[in-house]
Amino acid sequence: MTLTTETATILTGLGVDTNRFTGGTMESFTPLTGERLAELTPDTAATTQEAIARAKAAFTAWRLVPAPRRGELVRLWAEELRAAKADLGRLVSIEAGKIPSEGLGEVQEMIDICDFAVGLSRQIYGLTIATERPGHRMMETWHPLGPVGIISAFNFPVAVWSWNTALALVCGNPVLWKPSEKTPLTAIAAQAVLDRALARFGDAPAHLAQLLIGGPEVGEALVVSPDVPLISATGSTRMGRIVGPKVAARFGRSILELGGNNAGIVCPSADLDMTLRAVAFGAMGTAGQRCTSLRRLFVHDSIYDAFVPRLVKAYASVRVGNPLESDALVGPLIDRAAFEGMQAALNAAATMGGKLHGGERVEVPPGGYYVRPAIVEMTEQVAPMTEETFAPILYVQRYSDFEQAIALQNGVAAGLSSSVFTRDLQEAELFLSAAGSDCGIANVNIGTSGAEIGGAFGGEKETGGGRESGSDAWKGYMRRATNTVNYSRDLPLAQGVVFDI
Numbered sequence: 001m002t003l004t005t006e007t008a009t010i011l012t013g014l015g016v017d018t019n020r021f022t023g024g025t026m027e028s029f030t031p032l033t034g035e036r037l038a039e040l041t042p043d044t045a046a047t048t049q050e051a052i053a054r055a056k057a058a059f060t061a062w063r064l065v066p067a068p069r070r071g072e073l074v075r076l077w078a079e080e081l082r083a084a085k086a087d088l089g090r091l092v093s094i095e096a097g098k099i100p101s102e103g104l105g106e107v108q109e110m111i112d113i114c115d116f117a118v119g120l121s122r123q124i125y126g127l128t129i130a131t132e133r134p135g136h137r138m139m140e141t142w143h144p145l146g147p148v149g150i151i152s153a154f155n156f157p158v159a160v161w162s163w164n165t166a167l168a169l170v171c172g173n174p175v176l177w178k179p180s181e182k183t184p185l186t187a188i189a190a191q192a193v194l195d196r197a198l199a200r201f202g203d204a205p206a207h208l209a210q211l212l213i214g215g216p217e218v219g220e221a222l223v224v225s226p227d228v229p230l231i232s233a234t235g236s237t238r239m240g241r242i243v244g245p246k247v248a249a250r251f252g253r254s255i256l257e258l259g260g261n262n263a264g265i266v267c268p269s270a271d272l273d274m275t276l277r278a279v280a281f282g283a284m285g286t287a288g289q290r291c292t293s294l295r296r297l298f299v300h301d302s303i304y305d306a307f308v309p310r311l312v313k314a315y316a317s318v319r320v321g322n323p324l325e326s327d328a329l330v331g332p333l334i335d336r337a338a339f340e341g342m343q344a345a346l347n348a349a350a351t352m353g354g355k356l357h358g359g360e361r362v363e364v365p366p367g368g369y370y371v372r373p374a375i376v377e378m379t380e381q382v383a384p385m386t387e388e389t390f391a392p393i394l395y396v397q398r399y400s401d402f403e404q405a406i407a408l409q410n411g412v413a414a415g416l417s418s419s420v421f422t423r424d425l426q427e428a429e430l431f432l433s434a435a436g437s438d439c440g441i442a443n444v445n446i447g448t449s450g451a452e453i454g455g456a457f458g459g460e461k462e463t464g465g466g467r468e469s470g471s472d473a474w475k476g477y478m479r480r481a482t483n484t485v486n487y488s489r490d491l492p493l494a495q496g497v498v499f500d501i
């Protein structure tokens with residue numbers, strides 16, 4: 001069976017009419033073989049406007065549904081996702097090139113956020129606040145915000161949408177989703193799974209969750225619309241520089257999850273066997289195409305010569321290939337542009353004195369852009385090490401002083417994820433302290449990637465500052481009203497102001 005046929009079979013099984021997949025101007029390819037999977041007719045700015053109007057109408061009804069009942073929809077969604085896990089995970093592998101366990105892991109991440117959001121639907125708490133005025137009560141109430149525009153990237157083609165959607169739905173908001181142009185079929189499948197839950201739920205307003213397949217004009221229409229109070233966008237810092245100011249110009253809210261240039265520090269006391277595994281998954285997993293991928297490693301002088309050759313050896317032997325036809329751990333890059341970007345970075349690093357191991361194209365199977373992951377030993381932290389290249393390149397540098405290593409780790413524009421590998425309590429705590437990592441995620445003895453959904457996810461500086469997923473990230477999807485109620489017969493004014501008429 002070709003991948004095109006298999007894709008069509010999976011989509012048909014999920015209730016999608018695959019007749020729409022011929023004759024359009026948008027194309028979907030699998031990075032596994034380069035085979036074209038489908039042609040689609042894209043949405044436009046005009047159809048996006050129509051969808052926004054429909055979402056606005058859905059909002060007037062959904063915001064009145066009690067939050068625990070909204071949670072019931074998400075509970076049903078989690079059930080449907082459990083049933084569809086194998087199919088959806090397979091599609092993630094086909095269209096984004098992930099190894100099977102990562103494709104399935106992505107769907108598990110969707111299930112996890114749904115479970116979280118179901119609980120949240122009974123825990124949308126506001127504070128009661130002590131008031132200075134007698135006979136008064138002060139409290140805060142969290143209200144639904146309105147339609148949420150979700151712009152997601154190819155590398156997590158469905159999970160990041162689900163983080164946003166599960167929270168948005170229990171918070172009382174409709175969603176409008178513009179997935180990556182590189183992964184439209186996975187998006188269509190994921191939407192079909194949610195549509196099943198909506199059908200079982202029964203009385204949700206129409207157009208509560210809409211999918212918009214298309215290019216930048218679709219994103220632009222969402223970003224500038226005053227009827228979309230929140231834009232949650234995942235992608236490059238370059239994209240965020242366009243989206244952020246446009247949303248701000250209309251006083252909209254944005255949750256930006258942009259580039260990362262994540263680093264690890266390997267200290268003298270580190271458990272090197274465990275560190276090796278953590279570094280391997282962090283840097284080579286998903287072919288280095290996670291925003292949380294490990295891209296820089298600072299290794300203490302005293303262990304550098306023991307550790308780095310082992311790492312180089314692991315890189316040389318890691319299985320690269322079509323993960324659906326072998327037990328490869330490193331699948332393809334998403335496309336030719338990603339391959340060219342990687343080669344350009346490696347060339348630039350070499351001219352800066354970097355010592356290169358790996359990085360070459362592996363010609364199995366033809367059609368895909370498969371590369372051997374690369375290690376580049378650097379003596380100084382200079383470009384391209386200071387930039388995010390969305391490919392499996394790990395820059396490795398020696399350090400001698402821990403505080404210098406922290407400064408190097410913080411010395412880039414992005415601030416998403418970071419790790420320290422140490423068994424020294426003082427180093428671990430310093431790394432997590434205010435004087436330590438400046439990232440939104442800071443870990444000890446685990447890698448930079450593979451965060452659980454229970455924590456707030458996002459980063460500082462050029463990563464955009466947004467927080468999605470767990471903890472209190474839900475507050476970003478609601479508006480807060482401060483309420484003061486006077487149950488007395490007097491009208492005392494705050495701050496002791498007197499205004500007797």
Ligand code: UN1
Nearest residue numbers: 156290291292449450451
């Ligand atoms: C992303 O790459 O955009 O922490 C998201 C991780 C995953 C999410 C990554 N849970 O690696």
